[in-house]
Amino acid sequence: MKKIFLIIWADPKFYQTLIFLSQKFSKNKFEVYIIFRNLTHFKDVIKKVNFGKNVKLLKSPNFLNSKFNLLNYIIFNFFIVIHLILKNPKNVIYFNKKALLNILFAKIFKKKTKFIYHNFDFDLLNSAKNLGERLLIRLEFYCSKKCNYLIFPSRERSKLFRKHSKNILSKYYYFMNCFPKKFIINNSIKFKKFLISNKLQSKKIICHLGSIGPNHFLEEIIESFKFINDKFILVIAGSSINRFGDYLKKKIEINNLKKKIYIIEDVSNNYWFEIVRKSHLGLCFYKQTSLSHKYMAGTSQKFNNYLLFNLPMIVNNSNDFIKFKKNEDIFEIVNPKMPKDIAKKIQYLLNDSNRYEEIKKNLSKAFNSELNFDKQFENSYKRFI
The missing domain is CATH 3.40.50.2000 (Glycogen Phosphorylase B;)
Known part of the structure; x- marks a missing residue:
C-alpha cells in the first residue's frame, strides 16, 4: 500500500481541507499518516473527526510545558524524521511554514520522496514586525524551493508567493477550501x-x-x-x-x-x-x-x-x-x-x-x-x- 504523510504543527481537526484530503487519500488506497503537534492541554471544541480508513494519527511527544515551544518544536522535527526513515512514504505534504521547515532535515534522508507544500496562510517581508518574523518568512521562501509542488488557497496568493519568493523551481497549484459534494452532516437539535x-x-x-x-x-x-x-x-x-x-x-x-x-x-x-x-x-x-x-x-x-x-x-x-x-x-x-x-x-x-x-x-x-x-x-x- 502506498504511504503518504500529512504534517502540520497544529491540531489537524481544525483544518477541513486537511481532513478531506486525508479521507480522499484513504479512499484511494493510501496508507495515510498524519503527524501533528501535541496540544492535549488546550480546550478541545471539536470532539470527533473522521479522517478516513487506513489513517494513523501520530502525535508528537510533548515532554515540556507549553512555554517551551522551541524545545517541543525541535522534538517535533526529530519525530518526523524518525518516521520518515522507518515508514519511507512516497509523498509528504507539509501544511504551513512551521511544518515546511522540516524539509531541511527530511531532504538529507529522503532524496526520492515527493515533497508538497500546502499553504493556508503566509506573510510578506514588509509585514514582518521583527527580525524573527523576517527570518521565518525568508526560511519559508527558501524551503519552498526544495518542494516539488506548492499549493495555495487561491490563484492570487500563489502568484504573490511566486513573485516574492522568487521560486521558479516548484510547480504551482491552487486549492480553495471547499466542501465535498457528498459531505455528510450529522444531525443536531x-x-x-x-x-x-x-x-x-x-x-x-x-x-x-x-x-x-x-x-x-x-x-x-x-x-x-x-x-x-x-x-x-x-x-x-x-x-x-x-x-x-x-x-x-x-x-x-x-x-x-x-x-x-x-x-x-x-x-x-x-x-x-x-x-x-x-x-x-x-x-x-x-x-x-x-x-x-x-x-x-x-x-x-x-x-x-x-x-x-x-x-x-x-x-x-x-x-x-x-x-x-x-x-x-x-x-x-x-x-x-x-x-x-x-x-x-x-x-x-x-x-x-x-x-x-x-x-x-x-x-x-x-x-x-x-x-x-x-x-x-x-x-x-x-x-x-
Missing part, C-alpha cells in the same frame, strides 16, 4: 432548543460564523442592528479571541440589543452546521489587515460553509470579492465600515425574494460545478499524486 427557549422560532436569522475577534467588523455589525427591525436576529457563533466575545456582549447590552443579538462561543461542528442550516443569511467580513484577509473570496471557511448550505451571504467590498463576483454572482457586497449600509443590505436581501432566490440558484450551480472539494482535488493533487 441544540440550536433548535436554543431558539425555542428564547422564543425566537419566528425570527429571520442572520449568522456570522468563525473567529470572534477584532478583524471581522463585528462591532459595526452589532451597531447595524440598531437600524434593523425586530423580525431579524443576529447569531455570532465561534471561538472568542482574547475574550473579545465578552467585550461584544457588553457592547450589545449598552446598545440595548440583547433581544436581537446572541453570541454563542465554542460551538461543536454539528452545532455549527445546525446554525447555518437554520439561518436565512450569512455575513462574511474581513478587515484588510493581513495578506490572507485580502484574498478570502472562495477560500474563506465561513464563505464555504455558507456555500455548502446554499445560504445567501453579504461580504465586504474588498477588491478580491469584487473581482470574484464578476464570475460568480453568489453574494451581495457592502461597505462594512458603515452600519446603516449593512442594515439596508440585510433588509434588502431578505425582503427581495427574487434576488434572494437568484443568489440561491447561483450558489447551487457554483458549488456543483467548481466550488467543491472534488473539483479542487481534480485540478491539483490528482495531477501529480
